[in-house]
Amino acid sequence: MHSPRRFDLEEILFPLNLNDFFENYYLKKSVLVKSTDQMKFVELFSFKELNQVLNNNIDNFPTLKLVKEAKPLFFDSPDSVIEHVKNGASLIIDQLQEYSETVRELCSSVSKRLSEPTQVNLYLSQPDIKAFDLHYDTHDVLILQIAGKKHWRVYDATIDNPVFFMKEHGIFPDGGQAYIDMDIEAGDVLYIPRGHWHEALATDGLSVHLTLGILSRTGIDFLDFLKEELISDSKWRENFLQIEKHDNTHKTHLEKLKKSLIEFINKDDILEKYIIKSTVLGKRANPYNFPFQIIDNNQIEYNSLRYSVYDGLNFFMKEVDGALLLYASKKVIKLSVNAKKIIEVIFQLQDFALADLEEAIKKYQTNINRRNLELLIMTLMKNNILYIK
Structure with missing residues (x-):
């Protein structure tokens, strides 16, 4: 059975080296990463998934918008959406990760790597008609071109570190020169730091891109x-x-x-508290994990199952009064201090069977109690840390 491809920051930026990205571009200046593979993102999102998202949310779709030349358009039916797009409107889906599992996994992976919240918006645009005028965003973005071609111009920032609610905002200077003025095609990625002015225009046929917003904490x-x-x-x-x-x-x-x-x-602990609250307790995995949240421990055949850590889940551990506190999935879970190394191994493995976990733990301890492992796994499943593959 074919497993869906999982995308992380390193993969979407390839062939740009991740260290090069952080050292020379992240938070500093834009970079266009050209790809030799126009099918690079076909397993991330495609017209098939777009149609599924639209058709599954016909009656209630609060994040669907239509924009043409910087003006929002009214629509009240699928027919009116189609007609507007046919006439040059851009179709926009905010918070796409709420509707697509592959996009949600991408968000989780990038969030974990950067320790920042992320979100993804989708843009489907007709050629030669702008959705928005020249502007800057108050968060960094990664543009992932899914289909078609779009011409982008990126200009230097005119205000440092802008945030949304400011009394004054940057003003674009007369005669500003773009330092990126290029087409991006399917498979390409464009990174734009917050505050850097930009504008885009589809050129040849329909263009579809995802904008991954990095909502950095300040x-x-x-x-x-x-x-x-x-x-x-x-x-x-x-x-x-x-x-x-x-x-x-x-x-x-x-x-x-x-x-x-x-x-x-x-x-002394103020920074630790802030880190725990913002990067660990700020993200919750899927809240429901039936039947494991309601059945008895003895009803599970642990040997026959495969377990996974929820995508993008961060964790933090500390010992307090002879107990181990595990912070994850918006919860604080009290465990035995003997579980510390096992928890570390579980998060390293991410995906495992019970035999895999036992083998990995042998590197650190030889006396392994199978029943204690099973009870720990059940505790982690009941608290939305693990789920059954």
Whole structure:
């Protein structure tokens, strides 16, 4: 049986070396990666999958949009969608990972590699009609050309590290010169950092591309984390401004909050807490894993099954008061400290049978209790860390 191809960051950027990408381009400047294989992404997404997504969501499709020359278009039926696209509208599906398993796996893989959230939007465009005018995004993007050809121009940023909710935004200067001015074809990938101006136009026939957005966390996100943490401190819930007072009350209160904030940020575990919350507890695997969440441990034939870690799942472990705490899938799971090496091996293997796990563990310990392994596997399945292949 043919297993679907899985795409990761290294594969989609090939032949560009991943180290070269991080050292010379990531967060710095755009790069166009030309491919010799126009069928490179055929197993990632195709017209067949596009039609399945559209046909399976006819009555409820909140992320489907039509845009023509920077203007949104109204539609109320599949016939009106088809007519608009026929007349030059671009069809856009935001959050495509919610509808496609292969795209969801790509998002998970890239998110795990970069430790950043990701999302994918799809664009189907007719030739010679723009969807959007010249603009920049407030997140990095990877453009994966699925079919057809599109001409892209990319320009330098005019504002550093833009985020969405800003009082002022960058202004494109007169006479700006594109530093990328090229066609991208099926199989090609274009990376554009946030803030870099760009525009695109399909040229020969229909163009389909996926935009993988990298939603990098910033200091603003860290402030949001601090807000969530500090809300449990009564000092931060006190009334701040009492307008009728004309003494030093406001200044005294501000100094008290400043002192509290500095003390909180200086805590030894503050960075660890933020990392756990944002990269481990921020992502949850599929919540349902029947029948394993509701049956007795003794009802499972562990030997006959194959197990997988949910795609893109990050984890963090620490020992506290003689127990091992495993942070993953928006949960904190309390385990025996003896499970630490086994958990590490499971995440290294990603996909395994019980015999594979036993063999891998032998490198670190010779005394392996089969029943304890089975109980650990069941615990991980009930908590959405593992699933049955």
